[in-house]
Amino acid sequence: MSLTLKVWRQKNKDSEGSLETYALEGISPDMSFLEMFDVLNEQLIHENKEPIAFDHDCREGICGSCSMHINGRPHGPLTGVATCQLHMRSFSDGDTIVVEPWRAVAFPVMKDLVVDRSSFDRIISAGGFVSVNTGNARDANSLPVPKENADEAFMAAACIGCGACVAACKNASAMLFTSAKISQLALLPQGQAERKLRAEKMVAQMDSEGFGACTNTGACSAECPKEISMENIARMNREYLGAKLTSSRV
Amino acid sequence: MSWLTQTLSSSIGKKLIMALTGLFLCTFLIVHMIGNLQLFKSDEGLAFNTYTVFMTTNPFIKTISYGLYAFILIHAFDGLYLAYINQKARAKKYAKVNNQSTWASRNMGILGTVLLVYLVVHMGDFWYEYKFGHLPFKEYTIDLSEGTIIDTRQMPDGFMLNSKIEERLSDDNKSKTVIVKDLYQEAESSFANPLLVLFYILGMAAVSFHLVHGFRSAWQTLGANHPKYNPLFNFLGVWLFAIIIPIAFAAMPVYFFLKQL
Ligand code: SF4
Ligand code: FES
Numbered sequence: 001m002s003l004t005l006k007v008w009r010q011k012n013k014d015s016e017g018s019l020e021t022y023a024l025e026g027i028s029p030d031m032s033f034l035e036m037f038d039v040l041n042e043q044l045i046h047e048n049k050e051p052i053a054f055d056h057d058c059r060e061g062i063c064g065s066c067s068m069h070i071n072g073r074p075h076g077p078l079t080g081v082a083t084c085q086l087h088m089r090s091f092s093d094g095d096t097i098v099v100e101p102w103r104a105v106a107f108p109v110m111k112d113l114v115v116d117r118s119s120f121d122r123i124i125s126a127g128g129f130v131s132v133n134t135g136n137a138r139d140a141n142s143l144p145v146p147k148e149n150a151d152e153a154f155m156a157a158a159c160i161g162c163g164a165c166v167a168a169c170k171n172a173s174a175m176l177f178t179s180a181k182i183s184q185l186a187l188l189p190q191g192q193a194e195r196k197l198r199a200e201k202m203v204a205q206m207d208s209e210g211f212g213a214c215t216n217t218g219a220c221s222a223e224c225p226k227e228i229s230m231e232n233i234a235r236m237n238r239e240y241l242g243a244k245l246t247s248s249r250v
Numbered sequence: 251m252s253w254l255t256q257t258l259s260s261s262i263g264k265k266l267i268m269a270l271t272g273l274f275l276c277t278f279l280i281v282h283m284i285g286n287l288q289l290f291k292s293d294e295g296l297a298f299n300t301y302t303v304f305m306t307t308n309p310f311i312k313t314i315s316y317g318l319y320a321f322i323l324i325h326a327f328d329g330l331y332l333a334y335i336n337q338k339a340r341a342k343k344y345a346k347v348n349n350q351s352t353w354a355s356r357n358m359g360i361l362g363t364v365l366l367v368y369l370v371v372h373m374g375d376f377w378y379e380y381k382f383g384h385l386p387f388k389e390y391t392i393d394l395s396e397g398t399i400i401d402t403r404q405m406p407d408g409f410m411l412n413s414k415i416e417e418r419l420s421d422d423n424k425s426k427t428v429i430v431k432d433l434y435q436e437a438e439s440s441f442a443n444p445l446l447v448l449f450y451i452l453g454m455a456a457v458s459f460h461l462v463h464g465f466r467s468a469w470q471t472l473g474a475n476h477p478k479y480n481p482l483f484n485f486l487g488v489w490l491f492a493i494i495i496p497i498a499f500a501a502m503p504v505y506f507f508l509k510q511l
Contacts (some may be wrong), residue, residue: 006345019345072348098346105341170349170356171336175261203260212339213261213332215358216467217351231475237262238473244257 001027001088004096005040007052010109017109019098029089033076034059034066036088053112059084061225064160067167068113069100074164074223082162082225102163104172106209117163119209120177124161126205127198128181130190143189153187156180158226165220165228171212176220178206179236180228186239196243203240262471264332269468271325276465276491278318279457283498290505294402295434296390302380302433303415326366333359354459355467361460368453375440380433387411388432393425405429441506450503454496462492 003024010017024043027036034056041051057063066083070076076086091097099113107115145153157180165176182199185191191198214220214233221230257263285305288298305311349356379385387409391401415430441447465487469475474483 008345069344072344072346073350100344100346103340103342103344105339109342168350170340170351172339173261173336203262207261210339211261212336213265214471215332215336215355216463216470217355219349219351222350230470234470234473234475237265237471240260240262241257241266241473244253244263250253 001029001091001093003027003036003091003094006096006098007040007113008100008109009052009112010101011111013108013110019100027088029087031088032059032084033068033070033086033088034084053110053114055114056084061085062160064162064225067102067115067117067163069102069167071098074102074167075162075225079222080225080227082160082164085225102167104163104166104211106172106174106211107163107166115163117161119211120161120163120174122209123174123178123202123205124181127194127201128185130185131194132190145188149187153184156183156187156228156232159184159224159228160226162225164223164225166211168219168223169212169214170217170219171215173214173220174206174209174211175214175233175236176224176228176230178202179232182236182239183232186235195239196247197249199236199239199243200247200249203236261335264328265471267324267328268332269471271321271328272464272468274318274321275325276461276468279491279495283495286502287498289434289437289502293399294390295388295432295438296392296399296428296430298434299388299430299432300415300428303430306380307414322369326362329359329362352463354463358460358463358467361456364456365453365460368449368456371449372453375446376433376436379436380431385431385433385436387429388435390428390430391425392428395424400425404432404435437502438506438510441503442510444507447503447507451500454500457499458492458496461495462487465491 005022005024006019007022008017009020022040024036024040027039031039034054037052037054044051055065055067057065059066061082061084064082068075068083070083070086075081075083077090078086101109101113102115106119107117110116159177159180161177163177166172166174182202185198186195216230216233218230221228258267285301286298288301289295291297354361386407387405389403389405390399392398393400411429415428417426417428419426466483469479469483
């Protein structure tokens, strides 16, 4: 395949940046999107040019680090797929592909396609955990969890923290991510002790990071590689408002 | 900051205010539409004019309407503020976007602004005219045994009453006369203007798009996203709020316009 790539190049956090055009030849349709980028970077290195910086780690759709806004959509044209799991057969010979970093004030661009997603880490640090000493694994039957709750919690826990929801949202809102993290613990017995505090603190942290407020467009869920449902946002709203109304903190 | 102001100024709190005021405005639309259906009666406006007196004098309804004005303003300002925060959250825009959401859901701010302009014009046309303008009075003579209108008369210019309505029984108790402020006539003369009719139709199109997303969205914000109730929310959002109500309202100016052709 021959392709034209328009890739966002930006030297560092403070520089302006612009779209640069690259021509690529001999790309196999079986390559993954990131392998195609590897080829492009080899080519740039041979030409004594700076290779394109992009985030990636597992390349199997579980770490959430690959973050590319491809032809106007986070993680490209497929649904339920992260950039690393996207293959060149999803494109046609001769295509022009525009690749940009996630755009959000809370995700500043560090270099080229790499953005700083530590705002997500700070949301998790605010309450996305269970502070118990786990000790020995206890007998599974001593802590009954209804099957539906287990399934729902599992679906929420599938969130890989990639940030595509923020990237897709016209408001750069982090509510799908935050709600998935609040939900997975709110649904399980282990999460009950800190349930209210968690909702209050994680939402407060989310707001302070400069993410927008959800307008329920559903773009997040449509672009999420793990197809996290908007039901989680509704649950987060219930958790948060319920906690605010009933918690002992004034 | 107290817990309450903290809650209401959080992102979810601001959305909560949008949802609650929005749903209140939705219920108002239902009442407003049902009441205004009386415009279609061929009684030269008697039912509508009497209903208008009731709506503007009943203390309970008056209290609710002050709440309504406040809610409209809160909904508008909270919405504009949210729109401002939301567009600030993405300073640098994408070179290319391929949206996977509906047009209406992405343009609630613009649709809302159109509705605000519409409301100002609409209130100026009717609410202001009714309250502060010099609307003519009309006299209806009604046969009491048949319940039919036997005579109507436009009161002369400058005719005034101490109240908006006056009813009098005839001496033989067979008929009664009702003198009432004629808002019906005001609607009739306003909607002779095709441009105003068009403006109203566009306003109702904005209502339709605003509510096809807004009604469902309000419930989602309130945390109500549940397989048992979602079909109801979707059904009401689409059929009642995005189709029946806007069409019924748009039919009113069109009806008056066609009637006078
Ligand atoms: S909710 Fe989906 S899109 Fe958002 S961070 Fe999690 S996996 Fe990524
Ligand atoms: S590189 Fe890990 S999810 Fe794509």
